[in-house]
Amino acid sequence: xxxxxxxxxxxxxxxxxxxxxxxxxxxxxxxxxxxxxxxxxxxxxxxxxxxxxxxxxxxxxxxxxxxxxxxxxxxxxxxxxxxxxxxxxxxxxxxxxxxxxxxxxxxxxxxxxxxxxxxxxxxxxxxxxxxxxxxxxxxxxxxxxxxxxxxxxxxxxxxxxxxxxxxxxxxxxxxxxxxxxxxxxxxxxxxxxxxxxxxxxxxxxxxxxxxxxxxxxxxxxxxxxxxxxxxxxxxxxxxxxxxxxxxxxxxxxxxxxxxxxxxxxxxxxxxxxxxxxxxxxxxxxxxxxxxxxxxxxxxxxxxxxxxxxxxxxxxxxxxxxxxxxxxxxxxxxxxxxxxxxxxxxxxxxxxxxxxxxxxxxxxxxxxxxxxx
Amino acid sequence: xxxxxxxxxxxxxxxxxxxxxxxxxxxxxxxxxxxxxxxxxxxxxxxxxxxxxxxxxxxxxxxxxxxxxxxxxxxxxxxxxxxxxxxxxxxxxxxxxxxxxxxxxxxxxxxxxxxxxxxxxxxxxxxxxxxxxxxxxxxxxxxxxxxxxxxxxxxxxxxxxxxxxxxxxxxxxxxxxxxxxxxxxxxxxxxxxxxxxxxxxxxxxxxxxxxxxxxxxxxxxxxxxxxxxxxxxxxxxxxxxxxxxxxxxxxxxxxxxxxxxxxxxxxxxxxxxxxxxxxxxxxxxxxxxxxxxxxxxxxxxxxxxxxxxxxxxxxxxxxxxxxxxxxxxxxxxxxxxxxxxxxxxxxxxxxxxxxxxxxxxxxxxxxxxxxxxxxxxxxxxxxxxxxxxxxxxxxxxxxxxxxxxxxxxxxxxxxxxxxxxxxxxxxxxxxxxxxxxxxxxxxxxxxxxxxxxxxxxxxxxxxxxxxxxxxxxxxxxxxxxxxx
Numbered sequence: 036x037x038x039x040x041x042x043x044x045x046x047x048x049x050x051x052x053x054x055x056x057x058x059x060x061x062x063x064x065x066x067x068x069x070x071x072x073x074x075x076x077x078x079x080x081x082x083x084x085x086x087x088x089x090x091x092x093x094x095x096x097x098x099x100x101x102x103x104x105x106x107x108x109x110x111x112x113x114x115x116x117x118x119x120x121x122x123x124x125x126x127x128x129x130x131x132x133x134x135x136x137x138x139x140x141x142x143x144x145x146x147x148x149x150x151x152x153x154x155x156x157x158x159x160x161x162x163x164x165x166x167x168x169x170x171x172x173x174x175x176x177x178x179x180x181x182x183x184x185x186x187x188x189x190x191x192x193x194x195x196x197x198x199x200x201x202x203x204x205x206x207x208x209x210x211x212x213x214x215x216x217x218x219x220x221x222x223x224x225x226x227x228x229x230x231x232x233x234x235x236x237x238x239x240x241x242x243x244x245x246x247x248x249x250x251x252x253x254x255x256x257x258x259x260x261x262x263x264x265x266x267x268x269x270x271x272x273x274x275x276x277x278x279x280x281x282x283x284x285x286x287x288x289x290x291x292x293x294x295x296x297x298x299x300x301x302x303x304x305x306x307x308x309x310x311x312x313x314x315x316x317x318x319x320x321x322x323x324x325x326x327x328x329x330x331x332x333x334x335x336x337x338x339x340x341x342x343x344x345x346x347x348x349x350x351x352x353x354x355x356x357x358x359x360x361x362x363x364x365x366x367x368x369x370x371x372x373x374x375x376x377x378x379x380x381x382x383x384x385x386x387x388x389x390x391x392x393x394x395x396x397x398x399x400x401x402x403x404x405x406x407x
Numbered sequence: 408x409x410x411x412x413x414x415x416x417x418x419x420x421x422x423x424x425x426x427x428x429x430x431x432x433x434x435x436x437x438x439x440x441x442x443x444x445x446x447x448x449x450x451x452x453x454x455x456x457x458x459x460x461x462x463x464x465x466x467x468x469x470x471x472x473x474x475x476x477x478x479x480x481x482x483x484x485x486x487x488x489x490x491x492x493x494x495x496x497x498x499x500x501x502x503x504x505x506x507x508x509x510x511x512x513x514x515x516x517x518x519x520x521x522x523x524x525x526x527x528x529x530x531x532x533x534x535x536x537x538x539x540x541x542x543x544x545x546x547x548x549x550x551x552x553x554x555x556x557x558x559x560x561x562x563x564x565x566x567x568x569x570x571x572x573x574x575x576x577x578x579x580x581x582x583x584x585x586x587x588x589x590x591x592x593x594x595x596x597x598x599x600x601x602x603x604x605x606x607x608x609x610x611x612x613x614x615x616x617x618x619x620x621x622x623x624x625x626x627x628x629x630x631x632x633x634x635x636x637x638x639x640x641x642x643x644x645x646x647x648x649x650x651x652x653x654x655x656x657x658x659x660x661x662x663x664x665x666x667x668x669x670x671x672x673x674x675x676x677x678x679x680x681x682x683x684x685x686x687x688x689x690x691x692x693x694x695x696x697x698x699x700x701x702x703x704x705x706x707x708x709x710x711x712x713x714x715x716x717x718x719x720x721x722x723x724x725x726x727x728x729x730x731x732x733x734x735x736x737x738x739x740x741x742x743x744x745x746x747x748x749x750x751x752x753x754x755x756x757x758x759x760x761x762x763x764x765x766x767x768x769x770x771x772x773x774x775x776x777x778x779x780x781x782x783x784x785x786x787x788x789x790x791x792x793x794x795x796x797x798x799x800x801x802x803x804x805x806x807x808x809x810x811x812x813x814x815x816x817x818x819x820x821x822x823x824x825x826x827x828x829x830x831x832x833x834x835x836x837x838x839x840x841x842x843x844x845x846x847x848x849x850x851x852x853x854x855x856x857x858x859x860x861x862x863x864x865x866x867x868x869x870x871x872x873x874x875x876x877x878x879x880x881x882x883x884x885x886x887x888x889x890x891x
Contacts, residue, residue, distance in 0.1 A: 039592040042866040043599065049870025054877060203878035218815035
């Protein structure tokens, strides 16, 4: 029996060494971000291209879920900013929407880090819901560095081991794909001919590489169904699964990543706004705003969200709602963008940033008094 | 519960091994067997607990019928008929009722259905095993009188879901002694090696090949155009996918059996090395071939009633073998096609001259690939689309619109083809055939590898293979033969 156990131990040790070794396999980051090619998630590749290969400035960047992807038309926001603020007309305003479907703050952190560490950004608009999600983003593993996966918080991270066990295969796969990207339909170098452009609009149709993957988003959801869904969700809502005393633990995971985003933005001198864009029928403000207080304005457009005819489904605005929201959000961002255009250095000192935040306008402009 | 899942490999299996061997070491071998039977039921119930009573009823009923057959002075023929009707009745209801009624409805214009029926996992396998048991008991009157031994013969979890289809005379004596005899550490090593190799065949090879085959068959079944290159890619990828998938499962089953001290029969012996279809069926799903031969072909008369009757018997046997795989016309036609192949093969043996080796291998392999297209396609039109594209090149205008498979796909195919055609199979690699005399694979040439590296080198190599398996394990694919 002893030789059997010795050989079993040897095989197990070898397997452990090989699996650990895969974590050190090199690969191309551009290949990694391109590699997710399923439906709208394929927009991850575009996000990387927009940040790294497209020199068009980024005055305003949105990061969020499908709510923002389907609800914010970058071009319409830019138009509204320029119309609302004469100061902004001196040069074009460039707005980009880096949102990806599904809610998970760890992916938002990866996108924000990629953006803020590589580009000068005027304003970062981070989508918020009525409450932070406890879930990790299902796509986190795809664009994450190995260290992001290993160092992710364990509590309460339901996807930690899910991501960890998939890391060796991802590393092997990316290693091979980096060697022969063309064989897997990937590109080693950026090709402008395959680039979707600086401002991709997903409010009318969701598109990937210029191909629509949804029908025209002009459907208006049956108001009675919309209301029924709202009631159902309200009945299912549980904000304190662990009991209110343990909110610090229950929401530790999203708070960890939102804080990292806000800290990095602060370090880079980037103004942050929070776009409150929940599903239909949610309260006028998040239940708990302590995470955002003092870190940036909460932009709301609750009157637009309250119109039943603006919803394609319970979660997503249709193109009519998106058009209204984009115009509103543009006008609300105008003063901030105007100030940035007057400031030569977007990486302004933190004190100046704080002064700008404090000088934001009052309750009638759609911003929350809580942010002041 | 899939063999290739974390919950099985790191949860169920260690607990089952610890419980069984723990009781065995304490000298409580009957308790060890009861534990193993209960663990097997738990394994089955993990899939759908509602079907556990069905398995228990089936096992209990067949055990009781076996006792009746073994009783002195019993009228064996009617009892056997009752037993076979009971087993085929269950199989017929769960597997063929809707197929039958749908076709009757198509002919008569009536709307006949018994509603949606979920096929109980492994029903085709445990039904055949129990029919074999009843037939053998009716022949010699030797019934199993220990319910736990009989239960393990049917529900022993390594072979419960997808075989090998075991024979009562080779298994019941083993289960009688299970838990009582010491386990050879050498066989444990062979078992562990087969488990790792089987996992690799399934997780690393078959699941990768599925990515090449599935889109082609999906396109063909959806009436889309398929280019000649795509059709060959789909057909060949599925040919090797099915082999690595099913033989991988069989390797795992044998390996798991050995970890509990049980020898299961060899089920695959490098089938794609065959030089004739007759040889193919001696190498492919060997335990099914044995069942079909022993319980359908030979009772029909086999080759004892003249050549013409022999060929009819072959067609009937293979047609039923096709239907055993699934309730669908494509399976029936696949079975009949192989029946036809066997008839032609036997006629050639009688009247023709032996073909040169490359030609014999090529014709056999090609015939097999054509058969697998029918086997895999969900619709006849899908199968015809692929077969047409394989053998009738598309017009240039149509062909240019279709993307050719990338070189990496062809390289993958070449690698798996080389593996299945030129390397020793897993049974030969671990030398398992030596430990299982008189099993059904004794009719095929298995040549255990004689020159072996040191056990440390083998352990390291298996460790590397295990690492690849664990890397790919988190997203397991379903075993193809679970569908049958």
